[in-house]
Amino acid sequence: MRILIAEDDTAIAAGVAATLRHGGHAVDTVEDGARADTALHDAPYDMLVLDLGLPRMDGADVLQRLRGRGGEMPVLVITAREGLRERVRVLDLGADDYLVKPFALDEFNARVRALLRRMASKGVPELRIGRLRVDLPGHRAWIDEEALDLTAREFGVLAALAMRVGRLTSRAQLVESLCSWDQELTDNGLDIAIHRLRRKLRGCGTGVRTIRGLGYMLEEEACG
Structure with missing residues (x-):
């Protein structure tokens, strides 16, 4: 935030x-x-x-x-x-x-x-996307009952995407949400955070989809 x-x-x-x-x-x-x-x-x-x-x-x-x-x-x-x-x-x-x-x-x-x-969370204590649960103010997330070990930057990416689940979030919006005036986030730093977040979400049925040239979207993945 x-x-x-x-x-x-x-x-x-x-x-x-x-x-x-x-x-x-x-x-x-x-x-x-x-x-x-x-x-x-x-x-x-x-x-x-x-x-x-x-x-x-x-x-x-x-x-x-x-x-x-x-x-x-x-x-x-x-x-x-x-x-x-x-x-x-x-x-x-x-x-x-x-x-x-x-x-x-x-x-x-x-x-x-x-x-x-x-x-x-608009009055709901947690956001739920499939098996993924995100406690935004508590900076915690779980797959089922297993806690995810996320860095502050990885959780920041997840939180920004979870608040707009099913909708596009641009790279600029992610950078705005993650950085204050006296900080910088390089393209490489954002790519690394997204890559590591994807790896930690793998297999839970919810993933980060790239919309080429536009940004990213957190969504439940299709089965099969």
Whole structure:
């Protein structure tokens, strides 16, 4: 999953980014509301972690503009602003959850997992494609009851394809979902991840099909 953090406190941003990257997510960070608004307009994200007290544009305005454009990604607000009235206001603007600083990273991670689970599997705890089961927020996958041993990049490819099962996913979409601004993914690196994922899925009845010149598709394979 690719996550944007909009937070002007560099220590908090660094800590939150580190814990998300440790969980296998691609993470970008911005320090003001104007840059957050531009990033959300220009790049596809799966989730926004948003501070309210941002310079140049308040976080509430960023949120309102995001929802006004039809953006449906989950938004977790982290802020020092307390009080029931403020929480109600932000939730009414379109936030999905609200966390008051200071907070424990364990609680932050739990809330992120819950929001991503709700978004990615639309209320279903796991995605199931034939014998393959994928827990998107938990970064786990199984064939029947046997856990798959996947690297973070391999799981990222699987997650991106599983969220669009039966539909085409372009190479550009895969790269966008796997990389943050300060990372690069070469064509060779993507090809290696897809090759290794195919090998680990072999025999389970679900595979990655190449649509030459267009991209890839996760689908159940025909028998016989």
